[in-house]
Each structure stands twice: as structure tokens, then as C-alpha cells.
Amino acid sequence: MSAAVTYAGPRSRTLGYGPRTSAAATDIRPAASTRLRLGRPFRGARMLGIGALAAIWVTGSATGLIDPRILPAPWTVVTTGIDLVSTGRLQENLAISLQRSALGLVFGVSIGVVLALLAGLSRLGDALIDGPIQVKRSIPNLALLPLLILWFGIGEDMKVITIAIGVFLPIYIHTHNGLRSIDARFVELSETVALSRAQFVRRVVLPGALPGFLLGLRFAVTGSMLALVVVEQVNATAGIGYMMELARTYGQTEIIFVGLVVYGVLGYTADAVVRLLQRRALSWRKTLED
Amino acid sequence: MAQDTRGLRGSGAQPQAEQTTRGPGHDQPSVVVRDLVRAYGDEPVLDHLDLDIAAGEFVAILGRSGSGKSTLLRALAGLDRDVPGSGTVTVPASVSVVFQDSRLLPWAKVLDNVVLGLAAATGLSRADAHRAGAAALAEVGLAGRERAWPGELSGGEQQRVSLARSLVRSPELLLADEPFGALDALTRTRMHGLLRDLLERHRPAVLMVTHDVDEAIVLADRVVVLDAGRIAAQERPADHRDQHALRTHLLAALGVEKSSSPTPEPQEVPA
Incomplete structure (x- = not known):
């Protein structure tokens, strides 16, 4: 029991329980939780890198920056696949x-x-x-x-x-x-x-x-x-x-x-x-x- | 009753001779242990131990870690073939073992665990074995859980399945190695009631190893305290009006001082 009581003391001070202003409480939340963490995972995270690569491939091929002998355009690969089938x-x-x-x-x-x-x-x-x-x-x-x-x-x-x-x-x-x-x-x-x-x-x-x-x-x-x-x-x-x-x-x-x-x-x-x-x-x- | 003699090594008496010296009496013991010695290395774990268990009698074995209680149970179960020793052990033909862990095959459904090896061992058809298994499950209060995986059951339920697996074989001797040791206190008390009901109906001889003095007093017809491989004390709880005095007496035989509280000893590890 005594451990719980001593724990409750500093906790109530830092978190602003009791008669405290709400401004003090809102200060604490964002600073404490994300400073050293990676942050929240977001939707479609896995697809982002793949999408970026595909975008570079498409724009590179469309603008002629990529030599089709080195790397054919994505649509060429698709049409070739259809032809082969x-x-x-x-x-x-x-x-x-x-x-x-x-x-x-x-x-x-x-x-x-x-x-x-x-x-x-x-x-x-x-x-x-x-x-x-x-x-x-x-x-x-x-x-x-x-x-x-x-x-x-x-x-x-x-x-x-x-x-x-x-x-x-x-x-x-x-x-x-x-x-x-x-x-x-x-x-x-x-x-x-x-x-x-x-x-x-x-x-x-x-x-x-x-x-x-x-x-x-x-x-x-x-x-x-x-x-x-x-x-x-x-x-x-x-x-x-x-x-x-x-x-x-x-x-x-x-x-x-x-x-x-x-x-x-x-x-x-x-x-x-x-x-x-x-x-x-x-x-x-x-x-x-x- | 068919008899099976195990553990003959060294200078044990012939079991046939024993049977004839006893003669055919109605109180012929179900289990006869004579001059049993088991040793790991130089340490004797069982030291010229003699023990009889009557048909239908419930014997609880108490003892500290290393007192030889698990070794005795393993000798009766025939699981100690690689342990050097001598003496004779005579047990009935049908012996079932309940382990501390429920020891259910995790990849077999509950009913398949109960009837494991049953059809081949008893000559029942598969369908009859399954019927008997389902009946045994109903007896331990698990009707309807036949198709469950063991992993889906609670610890107490798993141990009840393991009881059903033992009882469906209609054993003449039931060996139990701290069967409730891994359960919480409430489940344990419920299991005591269940076990008493089951034994009332099936009436096998029972040898139960436990470290819990109260459990031994509540369940057993006879409590045997083992110490250093010998019998240090034997009491019949029914002979004692004052259960508290009996408890104190048994604790003293276990080497626990009167003043100190009965703390559960650490788990004995069978070698």
C-alpha cells in the first residue's frame, strides 16, 4: 500500500490532477509521447516506396530519360506479356x-x-x-x-x-x-x-x-x-x-x-x-x- | 487379477514365491513392493522399501524433494527401466498414470487423446472406444468438448481430460504424480471433489504422490511419509479425530517445524 501512495504523489503533480489549469495538462501529452519514437504507422506505408519507384520508372520512360534498351517502359513490358500470352x-x-x-x-x-x-x-x-x-x-x-x-x-x-x-x-x-x-x-x-x-x-x-x-x-x-x-x-x-x-x-x-x-x-x-x-x-x- | 512383475534386477525374491506365501485371500494386496532399491549413482533414492496397497485403497505419498516419492511412482509405472536397482514390484495388469502436466498430445482432439491406444489395448472396436471415451469425458464434466483441441482448454479442464484418459482404461491401479500441483487453489479443491466421485465409482487402488499435506489427508485412506527412500511415518486419517494434530504430526515427519507455516516445497524433478 505504501508504495502506491508514494507513487500517487509525484504522478499527481506532473500530470496536473486536481485543481490545475487545463493548459498544463495539454502541454504534457505531445511532448512526452513522440519525441524519441518513430511516430504512428500510416496507411499504405508498404506501398509508398514501391509507388515512388514505379512513378520514377513511368516518368523516366515517358520523357525518354531511360534508354528502353536498358529498361523498357512499363507499358512495353505489359504489351509484350500480352503478346507472349x-x-x-x-x-x-x-x-x-x-x-x-x-x-x-x-x-x-x-x-x-x-x-x-x-x-x-x-x-x-x-x-x-x-x-x-x-x-x-x-x-x-x-x-x-x-x-x-x-x-x-x-x-x-x-x-x-x-x-x-x-x-x-x-x-x-x-x-x-x-x-x-x-x-x-x-x-x-x-x-x-x-x-x-x-x-x-x-x-x-x-x-x-x-x-x-x-x-x-x-x-x-x-x-x-x-x-x-x-x-x-x-x-x-x-x-x-x-x-x-x-x-x-x-x-x-x-x-x-x-x-x-x-x-x-x-x-x-x-x-x-x-x-x-x-x-x-x-x-x-x-x-x-x- | 493378472499380475505383472517389474523391476527384477539383482537379488529380488521371486514374485511367484510371494504370491504363494500370501495365499488367495480376499484382502490380497493389489500392489506389493518388496525390498525395493533404486539408486542414481551412489545415492540410494529408494532404500529397501516395502509397501502394500490393498485393492481399492487410496495411498498418498508425502515427502520432501529427493525423498524418492516420484522414483517409487515411476517404478510402479514401469518407467524406470534405465535406473539401476533391485527388489520386486508386483502391480495389476492394468495401470494408468496421471502426470502433473496433463500431457495431452496438442495435435490430437480431446476425444482422440482420451482414447489414445485404447482400442488396440482392450480389443474394443474403434466406435466402442470412442463411445467409452465420450462417456469418460462426460463423467469429468466435459461432455460436448470432444472435438476441441487441448490448447483451447483451461489447465483444470486439461487435467480433467487426462483423468478421463486414465479412467476410461478401467485401471486396477491409478498412479498420480502430483496431479493437481500445477492448478490454482480453487480448481484444485474442485478437482478433489471430482476425483473422490470418480474413485467412488471406479474403485481402483490409488497411489498419489503429493507435496500437499492437506490434500493427502482429505483424499487418502492412508498417508505415507517417505524420507531418504524409507517410510518415515504412516497414518490413516480415518483413525484420527483431531485432523489438526494429524497434520502437525505429518508435517513433523516431513521435517517441518511446528511453528513454521507449511510452505509448498519446490517441484521435484524426476530424473
């Missing part, structure tokens, strides 16, 4: 790119999950698998490209395999980590309710490792995009990356820009899909975060 060239190349990354993802995720399960659920599996993968981890994926080209040629096999290698590693690491970090208390519980090993894996281990797997999947999707971009610029005859490479040789900057936009949309969509999946599959966790 109407001739069917964009869809054709996009389909090839999507097929590559989808195949790479499917193989990479499957391999990553199987290896993580083998290593996570048995001591022998861990001893055999985890070491080599930790070694592989320190070699950048794209450094393997010359070797993969020698082994698998420059065709689709090499491209899908490169993407799969970029995918399986994050899946393995995060799933394995998820499997290994299952709470020992749940293991104890499973013993007291006499779960069989199969039930234990199905009811406790796999759902417990799911958050790790989904985190790995987000990294994997990003990794597959990165690998896709690189393999499509190596001796490809189709795909968004090939379309951009070809445009480079003809100096068609606007087509390169269309390709960049497509890659951006692809990456964003893929990440959004995984995040949606995460929200659905981990709905039990959402209730805790709300």
Missing part, C-alpha cells in the same frame, strides 16, 4: 518450367521424407544416413552442376535431378529435426498407455514432426525455384529461363522483364500455397497463437 509462347514455356519444378519437388520431397524417417526412427539409419548428408550440406547445390551435367547430360533428367537435390536437403534436415525433438514426456505417456511401435509412430512421432516437415517444405519450395532458374539457363530448349536467355541474345529486355515477373509470381504463389497448407495442417497450433 496471345501467341501461346509464355504458357508453353511456363508449362515446361512448372513440370520441371513439380517433378523435382515430388522426387526431392519423397527422398527427403524417406531418408528423414529412416534416420529419425532407427539408430542404424541415423548412423548410415545422417553423416553423408551433413557432408553434402556443406557443398553448395549448384556447385554439383558440372558433375550432374557429366553424369546425366544436359536433358530433362539433369534438370529434374538438380532441382530434387535442392529440395531434399531442407526437407530432410527439418523433418529429421522434428522427429528427433519430440518431447520425451510424450514417449513416456505412450509407454504408459501401451502404444505399439506402429501406433506410436502414427499418433505421436509423425504429427509431432509435421511442423518441422512443413517448415522444410517452405525452404524446399524456395530451393526448387533457385535450382529451376539455374538449370533453365543451361542448354535448355524450353522454359521461362530459356525464353529469357533467348531474349538476352536478341537484346529483348522487355521479355526478360516478363520472365522476371513470372518467376516472382511463381515464387510468391508457391510460398502462399505452403503457408496455407501450414495453417490447415497445424490448426491445433493456431488456437494458441490467436
Whole structure:
């Protein structure tokens, strides 16, 4: 009680409680609250920088200050995109790119999950698998490209395999980590309710490792995009990356820009899909975060 | 009643011999602990402990941190396979454990937590197991919450789900490790009432570890004070008219001076 009383004393003096003039009270508010702070967030803050850049781009192109060979006008990029769609060239190349990354993802995720399960659920599996993968981890994926080209040629096999290698590693690491970090208390519980090993894996281990797997999947999707971009610029005859490479040789900057936009949309969509999946599959966790 | 003998290591007596020496009496104990030794390193945690629990009897174990009360419970639960020791522990075939934390799988709905492993363990069909689980939830006052996530429940409700999970297995022995230790005082009192009702109907033998003398007196048929791995005192609250004197006596056995107030001891951490 005594602390509250002594606190109330100076507080009533500075804030002007009691018989004080209102002018003293209004003085205090603005000075005290914003002097060292960033101030209020305002609406559309995120769009401001993007809008400013776009404005510079538009005015630069319209006034001819920007050389269209360096940076084509925004409307040129848009009309080029429409042209590419109407001739069917964009869809054709996009389909090839999507097929590559989808195949790479499917193989990479499957391999990553199987290896993580083998290593996570048995001591022998861990001893055999985890070491080599930790070694592989320190070699950048794209450094393997010359070797993969020698082994698998420059065709689709090499491209899908490169993407799969970029995918399986994050899946393995995060799933394995998820499997290994299952709470020992749940293991104890499973013993007291006499779960069989199969039930234990199905009811406790796999759902417990799911958050790790989904985190790995987000990294994997990003990794597959990165690998896709690189393999499509190596001796490809189709795909968004090939379309951009070809445009480079003809100096068609606007087509390169269309390709960049497509890659951006692809990456964003893929990440959004995984995040949606995460929200659905981990709905039990959402209730805790709300 | 099927018997299961655990923790045989070193020079323990044969459980079969024990059963025959006792003979088939109607008051045959549900739990028989003989000459139980458990040690972490050089420190004996349980020191040649003997304990019987009759069928349907509620025994509360009191003790300071490190007195061996949790170690005893873990020995009865069969959760101490990697702890060196000797002696025999005979427990019924169906044993349920209630932990201090409710220990619900956060990714499984409440009903799925209650029936975890039930169908396979009892031979019930899935539908029957779910019916039994829903009935157990209704018994603990959580009818209608079958499809909730554990994270949506309060601490007291979670512990009630964990009670339902234990009781749906119709255990002959219920082991409870400070089951109400993490709850606030009001919820705790309500849980005492609920537990008494449930035990009235299901009548398992109970061994409850607690650090709360009052809780032990209120709930148990027999209060056992453990000290340094041995039984330091045993009392039947029903034999005592003066509960206050009993309380003082038990506190003294726990090493708490008469004058000092009963402060809750820090949580014992099971190794």
C-alpha cells in the first residue's frame, strides 16, 4: 500500500490532477509521447516506396530519360506479356518450367521424407544416413552442376535431378529435426498407455514432426525455384529461363522483364500455397497463437 | 487379477514365491513392493522399501524433494527401466498414470487423446472406444468438448481430460504424480471433489504422490511419509479425530517445524 501512495504523489503533480489549469495538462501529452519514437504507422506505408519507384520508372520512360534498351517502359513490358500470352509462347514455356519444378519437388520431397524417417526412427539409419548428408550440406547445390551435367547430360533428367537435390536437403534436415525433438514426456505417456511401435509412430512421432516437415517444405519450395532458374539457363530448349536467355541474345529486355515477373509470381504463389497448407495442417497450433 | 512383475534386477525374491506365501485371500494386496532399491549413482533414492496397497485403497505419498516419492511412482509405472536397482514390484495388469502436466498430445482432439491406444489395448472396436471415451469425458464434466483441441482448454479442464484418459482404461491401479500441483487453489479443491466421485465409482487402488499435506489427508485412506527412500511415518486419517494434530504430526515427519507455516516445497524433478 505504501508504495502506491508514494507513487500517487509525484504522478499527481506532473500530470496536473486536481485543481490545475487545463493548459498544463495539454502541454504534457505531445511532448512526452513522440519525441524519441518513430511516430504512428500510416496507411499504405508498404506501398509508398514501391509507388515512388514505379512513378520514377513511368516518368523516366515517358520523357525518354531511360534508354528502353536498358529498361523498357512499363507499358512495353505489359504489351509484350500480352503478346507472349496471345501467341501461346509464355504458357508453353511456363508449362515446361512448372513440370520441371513439380517433378523435382515430388522426387526431392519423397527422398527427403524417406531418408528423414529412416534416420529419425532407427539408430542404424541415423548412423548410415545422417553423416553423408551433413557432408553434402556443406557443398553448395549448384556447385554439383558440372558433375550432374557429366553424369546425366544436359536433358530433362539433369534438370529434374538438380532441382530434387535442392529440395531434399531442407526437407530432410527439418523433418529429421522434428522427429528427433519430440518431447520425451510424450514417449513416456505412450509407454504408459501401451502404444505399439506402429501406433506410436502414427499418433505421436509423425504429427509431432509435421511442423518441422512443413517448415522444410517452405525452404524446399524456395530451393526448387533457385535450382529451376539455374538449370533453365543451361542448354535448355524450353522454359521461362530459356525464353529469357533467348531474349538476352536478341537484346529483348522487355521479355526478360516478363520472365522476371513470372518467376516472382511463381515464387510468391508457391510460398502462399505452403503457408496455407501450414495453417490447415497445424490448426491445433493456431488456437494458441490467436 | 493378472499380475505383472517389474523391476527384477539383482537379488529380488521371486514374485511367484510371494504370491504363494500370501495365499488367495480376499484382502490380497493389489500392489506389493518388496525390498525395493533404486539408486542414481551412489545415492540410494529408494532404500529397501516395502509397501502394500490393498485393492481399492487410496495411498498418498508425502515427502520432501529427493525423498524418492516420484522414483517409487515411476517404478510402479514401469518407467524406470534405465535406473539401476533391485527388489520386486508386483502391480495389476492394468495401470494408468496421471502426470502433473496433463500431457495431452496438442495435435490430437480431446476425444482422440482420451482414447489414445485404447482400442488396440482392450480389443474394443474403434466406435466402442470412442463411445467409452465420450462417456469418460462426460463423467469429468466435459461432455460436448470432444472435438476441441487441448490448447483451447483451461489447465483444470486439461487435467480433467487426462483423468478421463486414465479412467476410461478401467485401471486396477491409478498412479498420480502430483496431479493437481500445477492448478490454482480453487480448481484444485474442485478437482478433489471430482476425483473422490470418480474413485467412488471406479474403485481402483490409488497411489498419489503429493507435496500437499492437506490434500493427502482429505483424499487418502492412508498417508505415507517417505524420507531418504524409507517410510518415515504412516497414518490413516480415518483413525484420527483431531485432523489438526494429524497434520502437525505429518508435517513433523516431513521435517517441518511446528511453528513454521507449511510452505509448498519446490517441484521435484524426476530424473
